[in-house]
Every structure is written in C-alpha cells, then in structure tokens.
Amino acid sequence: MSAVVTRSTPASRVAMVLGLVALVVLAAAPWWAGRADMRLMGEIYLYLSLACLWNLMAGYAGLVSVGQQAYVGFGGYMLFALTVFAGLNPVVAILAGGLLAAALSVPIATLIFRLKGAYFAIGTWVVAEVFRLSFAQIQALGGGSGSSLPVAVVKELGAKKAAREANAYWLALGAAVVVLASVYLFLRSRRGLALTAIRDSETAASGLGIDIWRTKLEVYVVTSAFTAIIGGLIFLQKLRISPDAAFSVNDWTAFVIFIVVIGGIGTLEGPIIGTLLFFALREVLADFGTIYLMVLGLVAIVVMLKAPKGVWGLIRERYDLELFPLSYRVKGKE
C-alpha cells in the first residue's frame, strides 16, 4: 500500500464547481437582479474583499490592525483626486491609488512595525487618524465636509445609469474574485507556507531561515494596496466622500473584524461565511441601529470566547470540510 499526499478533497472539488456556477450566475445579475439588489450585492463583494484582506493580515500574518480604514479612505480620496485633478479614467485612478498606497505603506510599516502585538493595533489606528486629519486639511478636496464626484467623471463609467450601475457591479464582483483568488494562491505559494510557519511558531520559522520582518512587510504592503483599491470602488459606488466617512473605524474596521471573527479567523472560508451572516443580520436588525451594533459586538465576544475558530471552525470540526484546499492530506492508496 502506498500513500499519496493531496490537497484537494471531494468537498473542495464540488465547492469549486459550485463556485464557478455561482460566479456565472452572479456575473449575469444585471440581467436578472433589481437595482437595490445589485447595490446590496456590490456592497457584499466589497466587504468580502476587505474581510479577506484583513484576515490575511491578522489571521495569517499576525498583524492585527484596527487602522485599515487608512487605506480604504486613501483609495477613495485617490479616486477623487486623480480623476478631478489628473483627468484619469476612474478605473485607472483606482488602480493608481492602489499603487500609491503600496508605496506609502512601506515607510508607514517601518515605523509601526516597531510596535508589538496590541500596541501595533493602536499604532495603525493613529496612522488612520493622521490620514483623516490630513485629508480634512486639503481644501481642494472639500476639506472637512468633503466633495462629490463630478458628473463628467461619473459618466466615464457609462453614459446611461443602467450601464454605470452594471459596470460598478462588475468591478466589485471582479475585485472580490481577484482578492479571493490572490489570497488563496498566495497562501498556497512558498511565501504563504512561510507565513503559516510564522503563525505556528516565530522562533521555529526564523530558525528555518524565514525573514519574518520581510514576510510581514510584504503582506502589509500587498493588503494595503488591495484595500486602497477596494476603497476606491466603495467610493465609486457612493459618489461622495468626506474624511469622516472615508476613514471611519466603525465602517471599515469594526464591521470587517466582526465579519472575520464570527466567520472564523485564519481560514479562507471564514470571511465568506462571516460576510453572509453579517449582511443577513444587518437586513434583519438594521432598523434597530445601536441595538444592532451592540448585538454584533456581543456576538463577536461570545464567538471569540466560546468558539475562537468561528462559525466555519464549528462546521469544519463537525464535518471535516475544507472548501479551499490549503492543508495537505495523506491519502491511503491500494
């Protein structure tokens, strides 16, 4: 009897087929879904992307940030600045915003990586506050009260309203697919393995010759760039930006953290489940405003204390499922 080591499982193969079918159905949404539904789905894709990115940082690289709103807001503002002042096409502006965010994140990382653990988290928050206060000082972008995307820029996305909305929807869907695929492929790559090694034991990892600082820096820079791109897409949907909305810790970090924690931190499936649960809860409880947020906070605390691997962790424990084949399995073979 010999054994083969494999990553895929029947469940993961079924999941892949189902995922592709779902993707085709979702991509066709402009032909079957109403306007409000498309907006909601677009929002879901963007939150899913933010959740996947935050999860990569916190759940895999151990970089627990409460300041990713810095990059969401930065990406949003770059969309406004580069279209209005440089005349770029909105999509190009959003991608350029991602590149600028990557460049900016390097010096920021060299500073805040000096803070350890939880202090790192608050350090990221300080950076986000610096961003918020700085953009509030830029009068050309509307200062503290913000500004709207000019009609001419909006029209570049499509002459008719329906076409614009379909394009914005596809951009959001495309971004979510790219983010999910990138995170998955990254975790499967050699660098992803290094990251997993660091998560399991920093000492052992550095003994294996893994440059921990550099690996974490790479993750920080890449997630920052992607987060800024998602931020650009978010404000392309909103069409209006202000410092408080762009750099909101509640909207872009608290919700994202709750999504990941409730779904299951440190797993790829967690953010997906968490996003679906989060929006389901929101649709049911949103009318209650503050109560809804308190319930969300409470659920996150209970999950963290009683089931730290989240909902997906509970499912996986029970059924030994893995939709994104990341771990190796030894299979007996006749």
Add this chain to the structure above:
Amino acid sequence: MPEATLTLSNLDAHYGDFQALYGLDLELAAGEVVAVIGANGAGKTTLMRSISGLLRNRPDAVRYRGQPIGAMRADQVAALGIALVPEGRQLFPSLSVEENLMIGGKVGRAGPWDLGKVYELFPILEERKAQASTSLSGGQQQMVAIGRALMANPDLILFDEISLGLAPVVIRQIYQALPSIVGEGMTAMIVEQDIAQALAMSSRVFCLMEGRIALEGRTEDVTHDQITAAYFGVEA
C-alpha cells in the same frame, strides 16, 4: 497508623497527547523525608507540578491529610500548607530579595518561619535583602527560593532539583541547611539527580522511570545496583 500527610492514588498526568505519569501510587507519613530520583524526563518535575496544583487532576488523585486536592488551583494548595521550591529557582526578577521572601509569606499561615528566622538560616540574604534578586549568585538565589517557600510555614515542602546548576561547594552548603529545616517536623519530598545528596537526607526513596515508579524502598535497604537498574532501566 496515623493518617498519611500525602497520598497519591493512580495519578496520571498529561501534556496534550503526551502522558508523563502513569498511575502513580505513593504515600508520605507525617514528618517523613523521601527522595524521588530518576533520569531526565522520568516525570519528577511533573510529579511536583501535580502535587502543587500547577497541573490539575482528578480530585482524589492527590490527597492531603485525607482531603482531595488534585483538582485545586495552586494558590489553594499553597494555602493548605504545601510549598514548592521550583526547579531553576524561579525568583521574581522585579522583586528585591526581601520582597521575594515576603511574597512567600503571603499565604499567611502561622508557624516558626519569618524573615528573621530565614536570615538566621541564610545570613548572607540579610546583607543582600535590598538587592534585585537577579543580582545574586546561583547559590544565593537558591537560598532565597528555599526561604521563600519556608515563609509560607508549610507542613509539606517539595524541593525540585535544588542542586541543579550549582557548584559542589554550594550544594554542600545548601544541603547542610536542610536538616535544620526538616527537623522542624516538616514532611519533605526531595527530587534530585544528585542521588548521593538525596539519599543522605531521606528515609525512603522512590525511583521514577518513564512516568512509573520503578523502585521503592527504605533508603538503607536499597542497594546501589538496584538504583542503577531502576534509574537506567537495565538489569544490573
């Protein structure tokens, strides 16, 4: 027969999937001094951690004067009068010498031991009392660790490898102090790799091997060959 001070019955201990102790049975009479010897990894420190409450167990796996204490927290066990001198001294680096001793008296049990009596036993500590505990030599640190345990006025004291890493002359000095401690009617368990020192102090000896008691007997009855066999797991 008087009630035993310490009774272990069918004591197991695990670290995750690894089992370190297998069904240990052992009894200590009041005032008795026993030695526990064994090679590295035989389970000696695990035994100490199980008795002192750092490893939790079934309630009746460890009994102290008949009371089941196996599931108690270490601070509750300490309050009952069991003190551990841990392997490697483990003083509190943020505390001065005297503060280390005072924190040992935190359990607040009445008895003969106080700062004055510890300083009488180890005069050097009084000279160094305001110093950081980390500034002392290894032997002096061991004195603080012993003094810290005594400050609790325990009825049962556990010594875990108190000669480890110390120079022979220092070991002799420490062991010279022990009779005046256990002479106070204390029950003691001495875990040692330095077999000669341990045997000289004790009336009974247990030899652990791979988590089980391989040999048990009165110190004067066991032979060198028996110990060697139990220690290394080979027939002599």
Add this chain to the structure above:
Amino acid sequence: MIEWTGAIVQGVLLGGLYALFAAGLSLIFGVMRLVNIAHGDLIILAAYMGLTTTVMLGVHPFLALLIVMPLMAGLGYALQRGVLNQTLGDDILPPLLVTFGLSVIIQNALLEFYTADPRKLPGGAVETASLDLGGITVGVLPLLTFGIAVAVIAGLQFVFYRTSLGRGFRAVSDNQDIAQLMGLNKAHVFGLAMALALAVVAIAGILLGMRTSFDPAIGGGRLIFGFEAVIIGGLGNLWGTLAGGVILGVAQTLGAKIDPGYQILAGHIAFLIVLAVRPNGLFPRVEH
C-alpha cells in the same frame, strides 16, 4: 513670545489629563500584558456616570467621584473576572478583539441611553477661575487636573513598589505560575489591577467631562491619546507616562497655535517622530 509660553504652559497642564488617560492603560499592560481597546470608551462611560450622579443628586462632579470611582472599580473587577481573564494567554487576538467588541458595545449603549448630543459636567466656579502667573493666565481647573495627575501617579507608584498588593502585581507579572504557588490567585490579582485601573479611569472621565463637552463617539480618540503618552514616555514607567502626556499636550497646544485644525495632528506627528527616533520611548524602564 508670551503667547507661545502660554501655549506651552497650557500644553503641560493638558498633559496631566493625558497622563491620567494613560496611567490605567499602562498599569494593565504592566500587570497582565493586556491592551484594552475599550479603555477610552470606559473613560467616557465614567464621564456619563458622573453626569447622571451630578444631575440626580445635585452634587458637584468632584463629589460624584465618591460614587463613580467605586462603581467603575467594581465594574473593572467584574469585567476582568467575568470576561477578560478568559482571553489572556499567548495569543494576542482574543484580548484585542474582545475589548474591541466591548468598545463597540459601550459606545452604542451610551448612544442609546444618552443620545449623541454633546454633554458637559457642571463644574461651577472652578471651571472659569484662573490665576495670573507672571503674565500667563492659567485656569484653576487645568492646574488642579495636573496636580491630581501627579498625585495619582505618585499614588500608583507607591502601591506598585511599597505595598503587598503591588508586590502581588509585580510577582504575577513576572511569573504567573510561581506567583500562584505563593498563594496568589492570579484571576483575583488581575481583577484588582483592573479595578484600580478603572478607578483611575473614573478620575480621568470626571476631569475630562468638566473640561470639555463629550459625546459617546469620542472614546477612541482618548484611547489614542493615552496610548501615545505611554509609548512616548516608554513602556513600564509611570513617571515617563506623565512626561509622555506632557509632550503630547505641548505638541497639541503648539499645533493649535499655528492653526486650530492642526491640534490633534501635531500630537500624532510628535508621537510618530518619537517612534521613529526612540522606538522604546524617551524614558524606558531601567531595571533597578
């Protein structure tokens, strides 16, 4: 020139308030390596508790402290033993995320109960009274705040280094297992540390509420100021924390002097400069 000196003096006094924000944070981190993200929201909670007490009993906010301090201390003990102790361990995620959830809960509970309207504690005459120090006018309340900050830090220092409770704090911080062997129940010791920290938070909250108006959303900002004071001063050094608060306060008032929009930004930039130049803070703890 005198204007700038005045701004510096105001900044120093403001630093006292920031040191009070920071002291509890520093204490908790020192004893159990816990960073409490809800710290700022607890400060605001204390301010609201002070508001309810002054309104209901018609007493001065300083007298309200007699009620708010024990309440906050009790809340701290209960929170630590009921929730936070379960999060402590090698993994930094659980304490961080649980206190983050707590922060959102407190913020929204305050919003539900007190609405988003800015409120203020009625300090009476002490709010407007001022002294003339050689041409520089100094408010009595800021002066009092600074004095209280110095007293609180001296008091914490005394508890930490001169009392049996403080020995317990340090022992548990050094080695939890061995401290437990000395009869210290770490769950209880941690509870006491959080109680003490939240008693300080109560003082900070009342002083904040008398100085400026507050609303449920400003907790995060207070956490950041406290955190910056801790890092500027150097971890594990309470007097350093006071110095850190003063540096932050001075940076803010000088920034505000240039342009009111720069006040908070200038403080953050001072913090980032210190982080760049002296990552361990200006006065890191020296082992004695």
